[in-house]
Amino acid sequence: MPPPAAAAAEVLKELLEDVFLRLPPDEPEHLVRASSVCKPWRGILADAGFRRRHLKLHWTPPVLGLFQNIRGDCRFVPTSSFRPAKPDLRGWLAVDCRHGRVLFRHGSEFVVWDPITGGERRVPLPDNMELTSFAAAVLCAAEGCDHHGCQGQGGPFRVAVVSTAQVNKVTSACLYSSETGAWSQRTSVGNLPTWGLGDRNRKMTSVIVDDGLYFNSIGYHIVKYQLATLDLSLFEKPVRCREGELITTEDGGLGFAVKGEQPLMEPWDGHNTG
Secondary structure: OOOHHHHHHHHHHHHHHHHHHOOOOOOOHHHHHHHOOOHHHHHHHHOHHHHHHHHHHOOOOOOOEEEEEEOOEEEEEEOOOOOOOOOOOOOOEEEEEEOOEEEEEEOOEEEEEOOOOOOEEEEEOOOOOOOOOEEEEEEEOOOOOOOOOOOOOOOOEEEEEEEEOOOOOOEEEEEEEOOOOEEOOOEEEOOOOEOOOEEOOEEOOEEEEOOEEEEEOOEOEEEEEEOOOOOEEEEEOOHHHOOOEEEEOOOOOEEEEEOOOOOEEEEEOHHHHO
């Protein structure tokens, strides 16, 4: 039987965990402040068991805000009381947001940024790749991660870039690894019949299905980048989905969301052909 003092300390720890678990998930600053109170509280919040319980209770991460590109600058539009650690984003271009990270383009480099901790990693642009019309995605690369607890955890990541040359319409892709600090060999596919993959003010959406990364285009096609093999391929969109946005369906498949008088949510199995 543990001494009374040890038993009381364990009960207090369990009570604190219960309190921390019930703090509003869309106000993460409360957990940050709690972790700075004292070493025992920080130990509770940093414990893997606490993180598992927190994820189980709040399985779907809350939307804290969105990043909006306006006339060459980016701004954060909050939907909660959270404010990111980097308030000034002038001259930055938000490109993607996934797995607890935001991908920006800033001058001659990409920046992978954690809005919770403020940590950032600079990534050089791929050599000799035209980035007038491009799309990019940031991805967690931690082995075995279910991507429900990537926020604030750091760890390895990858950046995928797909670009369409304006003259010959050749589409190329390459993949950056934070573990090697290098870009992969470029993969290309010719004659993409489209208006491109977006410009400075409009970035096309991307989704992950299995090990494939799918990029929408301004036009009639979808670009698929196979992350394991680095193969690049094109698929034609369904006619009524050409103005839609790529989404993942409830069962993890690929689909489209189309605006109109009658909004349409349509699954698509075209990715099974490539």
